[in-house]
Amino acid sequence: xxxxxxLRPLERRVRRLAAAxxxxxxxxRRFKRSGENIERVLDLSRLPGRRAPEEAHGLRPLERRxxxxxxxxxxxxxxxxxxxxxPAHIERVLALADYKQRHPAGNSVTA
Numbered sequence: 619x620x621x622x623x624x625l626r627p628l629e630r631r632v633r634r635l636a637a638a639x640x641x642x643x644x645x646x647r648r649f650k651r652s653g654e655n656i657e658r659v660l661d662l663s664r665l666p667g668r669r670a671p672e673e674a675h676g677l678r679p680l681e682r683r684x685x686x687x688x689x690x691x692x693x694x695x696x697x698x699x700x701x702x703x704x705p706a707h708i709e710r711v712l713a714l715a716d717y718k719q720r721h722p723a724g725n726s727v728t729a
Contacts, residue, residue: 629663636660681715688712 622630628649635645642660643653662668677685684697694705694712701708 625663625668629659629668632656632659633663677715677718681711681718684708684712685715685719 622633625633632645632649635648636642641653642656646653646656649656680701687697687700688694694708697708698705
């Protein structure tokens with residue numbers, strides 16, 4: 619089986635089950651989809667150039683907006699009101715966004 623790291627999670631799981639000999643009907647039942655849908659997922663996952671979205675790299679939209687508003691002078695309390703979250707939550711998101719900006723190559727945080 620070729621490298622599955624470039625596929626989306628659903629595609630990886632479906633391909634692994636199919637490689638283990640599980641039929642499209644059974645895979646579809648497990649994922650609450652039709653067997654035809656699973657066959658399409660398998661066909662599309664074999665197309666050249668398939669890439670999973672690279673969410674781990676860069677900032678999330680929320681992080682980008684919070685950083686931009688903070689740079690414009692908004693306080694954590696003001697941002698917390700806008701997002702209906704506590705100021706401590708906003709400060710944690712901002713701290714993680716700052717970390718991601720300082721360490722762009724290793725964005726995965728293990729703690």
